[in-house]
Amino acid sequence: MRLTHLDDKNRPQMVDASRKTPTERRATASGRITMSREAFDTIINERAQKGNVLQTAIIAAICGAKKTSELIPMCHTLILDHISCDIKEEEKSCSFRLFTNVKLSANTGAEMEALTGVSIGLLTIYDMIKAIDKTMVISDIRLESKEGGKSGYYERKT
Amino acid sequence: MRLTHLDDKNRPQMVDASRKTPTERRATASGRITMSREAFDTIINERAQKGNVLQTAIIAAICGAKKTSELIPMCHTLILDHISCDIKEEEKSCSFRLFTNVKLSANTGAEMEALTGVSIGLLTIYDMIKAIDKTMVISDIRLESKEGGKSGYYERKT
Amino acid sequence: MRLTHLDDKNRPQMVDASRKTPTERRATASGRITMSREAFDTIINERAQKGNVLQTAIIAAICGAKKTSELIPMCHTLILDHISCDIKEEEKSCSFRLFTNVKLSANTGAEMEALTGVSIGLLTIYDMIKAIDKTMVISDIRLESKEGGKSGYYERKT
Amino acid sequence: MRLTHLDDKNRPQMVDASRKTPTERRATASGRITMSREAFDTIINERAQKGNVLQTAIIAAICGAKKTSELIPMCHTLILDHISCDIKEEEKSCSFRLFTNVKLSANTGAEMEALTGVSIGLLTIYDMIKAIDKTMVISDIRLESKEGGKSGYYERKT
Amino acid sequence: MRLTHLDDKNRPQMVDASRKTPTERRATASGRITMSREAFDTIINERAQKGNVLQTAIIAAICGAKKTSELIPMCHTLILDHISCDIKEEEKSCSFRLFTNVKLSANTGAEMEALTGVSIGLLTIYDMIKAIDKTMVISDIRLESKEGGKSGYYERKT
Amino acid sequence: MRLTHLDDKNRPQMVDASRKTPTERRATASGRITMSREAFDTIINERAQKGNVLQTAIIAAICGAKKTSELIPMCHTLILDHISCDIKEEEKSCSFRLFTNVKLSANTGAEMEALTGVSIGLLTIYDMIKAIDKTMVISDIRLESKEGGKSGYYERKT
Numbered sequence: 045m046r047l048t049h050l051d052d053k054n055r056p057q058m059v060d061a062s063r064k065t066p067t068e069r070r071a072t073a074s075g076r077i078t079m080s081r082e083a084f085d086t087i088i089n090e091r092a093q094k095g096n097v098l099q100t101a102i103i104a105a106i107c108g109a110k111k112t113s114e115l116i117p118m119c120h121t122l123i124l125d126h127i128s129c130d131i132k133e134e135e136k137s138c139s140f141r142l143f144t145n146v147k148l149s150a151n152t153g154a155e156m157e158a159l160t161g162v163s164i165g166l167l168t169i170y171d172m173i174k175a176i177d178k179t180m181v182i183s184d185i186r187l188e189s190k191e192g193g194k195s196g197y198y199e200r201k202t
Numbered sequence: 203m204r205l206t207h208l209d210d211k212n213r214p215q216m217v218d219a220s221r222k223t224p225t226e227r228r229a230t231a232s233g234r235i236t237m238s239r240e241a242f243d244t245i246i247n248e249r250a251q252k253g254n255v256l257q258t259a260i261i262a263a264i265c266g267a268k269k270t271s272e273l274i275p276m277c278h279t280l281i282l283d284h285i286s287c288d289i290k291e292e293e294k295s296c297s298f299r300l301f302t303n304v305k306l307s308a309n310t311g312a313e314m315e316a317l318t319g320v321s322i323g324l325l326t327i328y329d330m331i332k333a334i335d336k337t338m339v340i341s342d343i344r345l346e347s348k349e350g351g352k353s354g355y356y357e358r359k360t
Numbered sequence: 361m362r363l364t365h366l367d368d369k370n371r372p373q374m375v376d377a378s379r380k381t382p383t384e385r386r387a388t389a390s391g392r393i394t395m396s397r398e399a400f401d402t403i404i405n406e407r408a409q410k411g412n413v414l415q416t417a418i419i420a421a422i423c424g425a426k427k428t429s430e431l432i433p434m435c436h437t438l439i440l441d442h443i444s445c446d447i448k449e450e451e452k453s454c455s456f457r458l459f460t461n462v463k464l465s466a467n468t469g470a471e472m473e474a475l476t477g478v479s480i481g482l483l484t485i486y487d488m489i490k491a492i493d494k495t496m497v498i499s500d501i502r503l504e505s506k507e508g509g510k511s512g513y514y515e516r517k518t
Numbered sequence: 519m520r521l522t523h524l525d526d527k528n529r530p531q532m533v534d535a536s537r538k539t540p541t542e543r544r545a546t547a548s549g550r551i552t553m554s555r556e557a558f559d560t561i562i563n564e565r566a567q568k569g570n571v572l573q574t575a576i577i578a579a580i581c582g583a584k585k586t587s588e589l590i591p592m593c594h595t596l597i598l599d600h601i602s603c604d605i606k607e608e609e610k611s612c613s614f615r616l617f618t619n620v621k622l623s624a625n626t627g628a629e630m631e632a633l634t635g636v637s638i639g640l641l642t643i644y645d646m647i648k649a650i651d652k653t654m655v656i657s658d659i660r661l662e663s664k665e666g667g668k669s670g671y672y673e674r675k676t
Numbered sequence: 677m678r679l680t681h682l683d684d685k686n687r688p689q690m691v692d693a694s695r696k697t698p699t700e701r702r703a704t705a706s707g708r709i710t711m712s713r714e715a716f717d718t719i720i721n722e723r724a725q726k727g728n729v730l731q732t733a734i735i736a737a738i739c740g741a742k743k744t745s746e747l748i749p750m751c752h753t754l755i756l757d758h759i760s761c762d763i764k765e766e767e768k769s770c771s772f773r774l775f776t777n778v779k780l781s782a783n784t785g786a787e788m789e790a791l792t793g794v795s796i797g798l799l800t801i802y803d804m805i806k807a808i809d810k811t812m813v814i815s816d817i818r819l820e821s822k823e824g825g826k827s828g829y830y831e832r833k834t
Numbered sequence: 835m836r837l838t839h840l841d842d843k844n845r846p847q848m849v850d851a852s853r854k855t856p857t858e859r860r861a862t863a864s865g866r867i868t869m870s871r872e873a874f875d876t877i878i879n880e881r882a883q884k885g886n887v888l889q890t891a892i893i894a895a896i897c898g899a900k901k902t903s904e905l906i907p908m909c910h911t912l913i914l915d916h917i918s919c920d921i922k923e924e925e926k927s928c929s930f931r932l933f934t935n936v937k938l939s940a941n942t943g944a945e946m947e948a949l950t951g952v953s954i955g956l957l958t959i960y961d962m963i964k965a966i967d968k969t970m971v972i973s974d975i976r977l978e979s980k981e982g983g984k985s986g987y988y989e990r991k992t
Contacts, residue, residue, distance in 0.1 A: 049330040062757035062779045103433050116329045117735050125378035147378045156329050163321045164273050171274045171314050172207040183341035220599035220621045261907050275577050283852035305852045365646040419749050432645045441694035463694045472645050479637045480589050487590045487630050488523040498659035536915035536937045591893050681962040747954050748961045795953045803906045803946050804839040817972035
């Protein structure tokens with residue numbers, strides 16, 4: 045199996061996208077942070093008022109998605125047309141699931157932007173809650189769906 | 203439970219660390235990326251030669267750890283004295299575990315730097331392998347241990 | 361009144377520009393820094409020679425305009441085709457007015473780039489002169505004109 | 519009057535702070551954004567619910583303060599111990615005043631960090647409201663007070 | 677001779693590229709680092725195993741090329757379609773030559789991106805070897821060839 | 835010969851500086867750009883008036899030095915106390931030599947900061963003059979002297 049990110053001498057390269065045609069693309073990624081009951085309830089209570097923790101996480105996710113090509117060495121710089129986030133609370137498991145959606149028109153996809161947004165957003169929740177619970181775990185960071193580009197539509201089967 | 207990252211009007215703030223005394227600190231975080239057998243074997247084979255995928259991930263983790271305060275809105279800028287990484291291959295589960303260790307002398311800890319390094323490193327593996335497998339999952343991002351500071355030594359059980 | 365930067369759950373979002381058509385756009389913003397007679401004269405004298413303070417401000421404004429999407433959380437990344445600056449001295453009021461002009465072809469406007477350039481340029485003057493006068497005030501940061509896009513031409517009346 | 523930011527050949531320089539002793543320092547800056555009644559009321563109504571506009575501005579101000587040395591060419595990189603913000607609503611003038619407070623222990627002051635935080639925060643409000651009112655004006659960006667360092671305590675009169 | 681980067685008042689400007697037509701462009705730059713026999717042999721020996729020094733340099737060159745418009749004040753932000761590197765060992769002179777190739781479709785060229793990539797890559801080799809030899813010299817940083825744009829094809833003679 | 839930037843498994847690492855004592859340090863680096871007579875004269879003439887090209891280069895060098903740890907993967911983040919530059923014109927060879935001096939108090943040296951400043955400054959001259967001469971060559975980037983730290987004083991012999 046040939047690795048696209050290595051050239052013919054096995055040197056890292058930023059893949060050649062110059063022959064691809066720009067198409068409209070979308071990607072959605074998600075991830076989860078699981079915490080103690082006490083930490084979870086603190087966020088839920090705070091959210092009932094102003095929701096600063098989760099909003100800070102969303103803002104960090106949006107800013108993080110824009111910084112992807114600075115963070116992931118072989119990623120192309122991309123001009124995103126849209127970034128939005130959603131957060132689902134799962135009371136039973138004391139966890140939050142963060143979703144990041146991106147849209148763009150380009151010759152390479154934006155899966156990495158969606159995944160990076162999710163990662164930075166979840167780390168931001170961790171940062172703001174770590175004084176209460178340092179055993180939190182971030183998990184299930186994954187691509188939910190993508191659209192556009194040569195490989196076309198993809199949707200994760202749970 | 204009072205959130206340290208919100209001020210008395212519930213506004214986000216960068217926590218006041220000015221009264222804390224600088225101490226020597228360490229933090230280790232880890233995380234995992236799980237993939238298809240085919241993707242796993244491709245990395246293993248490539249590693250047997252030059253190991254560019256895993257080395258690129260380590261470099262990205264080190265650079266990512268240095269960028270933490272730009273990514274996580276309420277994080278203090280920190281001067282890290284040392285960053286190193288390790289990668290463990292787990293053949294049974296077709297996964298790689300990435301560890302990031304940081305050392306510094308400061309009045310706030312560097313858990314976030316270790317966790318951010320791990321996250322960026324794992325996203326880099328995802329990026330370089332996604333042409334082979336887009337169902338990969340990043341999980342188990344967590345603090346393994348920390349040392350120094352008011353709360354002292356912490357080591358994760360299991 | 362619906363806020364475009366909040367989604368249907370009132371969460372911050374980067375506005376969807378994917379359905380807009382790219383057009384040629386321009387924006388000009390301006391701002392002012394007012395200072396003591398002594399500080400003003402120092403810059404004027406220095407400008408008669410090399411003009412380093414005002415030139416440093418112009419360079420900072422240009423670099424600042426390019427960094428807008430990193431600074432303003434919901435701003436799209438934009439590829440600017442042109443950035444230029446102008447400075448007007450107003451002797452009576454001991455103030456300098458900095459203008460930043462940007463041009464681009466995109467599906468969103470660049471008002472924020474022009475305004476950010478102006479702000480960073482004025483802060484740079486403040487920085488270089490603050491040892492002489494720390495009472496300086498930055499004011500009148502505003503959009504002077506814009507062109508292109510759905511809302512078309514706009515020019516500020518005084 | 520000698521400009522500290524120019525060397526003996528009138529070349530820009532980052533001032534030599536190596537002989538100064540680190541002391542505890544504080545700085546507070548403020549600035550104002552004035553808008554139409556409609557725009558003002560939109561923010562006030564939104565704030566009654568979640569307050570995303572003003573919170574996004576605060577987060578941007580905090581992140582902007584941390585980026586000061588990247589934006590202002592001759593600024594030293596500084597390690598801030600604390601950043602917090604406050605916002606005052608002035609209904610009569612349809613304006614918001616943003617305050618940024620910073621603390622640090624260093625051999626140079628952090629006035630620029632406080633002023634940059636204010637500027638970026640106000641630009642963020644402008645960005646989120648510009649679809650409603652593009653005549654908004656940012657003004658009165660100024661140092662309110664500082665403490666520590668050779669020049670000691672300073673508080674703005676009026 | 678008129679300088680394109682200065683406007684009609686001799687103020688620095690980012691050149692107006694808005695009237696240029698986007699074309700496919702390429703640029704290749706190269707540079708050299710010369711060192712002691714001992715330092716050279718250390719890299720060669722290490723390369724025989726894993727090659728971390730040269731690979732880290734290549735990754736830094738690719739990341740550096742992407743950061744060009746942040747580093748060179750009057751450079752346009754560009755979306756690169758492809759970046760690759762090559763390294764030639766010259767045993768006689770104890771030197772390494774680093775090549776950086778970029779491709780893009782834009783209305784301005786990417787010579788600066790190729791040259792910046794080379795510079796950052798060579799500085800990275802310097803950094804990793806400086807404990808062995810601090811007399812190393814970086815030289816011969818130059819444009820090898822370019823293609824596309826108004827001035828068309830250029831290839832360096834010797 | 836053991837490479838300090840590789841750990842015991844030959845993985846890249848940021849060298850452990852935690853056991854070193856902070857000392858006052860200085861470093862000076864220099865580099866040269868050589869060009870056609872026409873390009874050289876253009877800069878000299880322009881310098882007689884305002885000197886924007888060389889001043890822009892100095893500002894870029896100072897900003898570049900501050901960004902070193904973002905560019906060179908294994909470099910520690912450092913707080914520089916002072917950065918200054920000098921430029922020498924060599925008419926016979928149609929070249930400019932750029933010097934960058936840095937001072938700091940830290941447990942690692944700042945050679946890389948001085949060398950990176952020089953490189954970015956020279957690239958900035960290249961960028962502003964490339965419309966006149968694209969055969970320019972950047973060379974002789976090297977450490978001139980350093981002071982402080984375990985290895986003590988070093989001065990280059992020619």
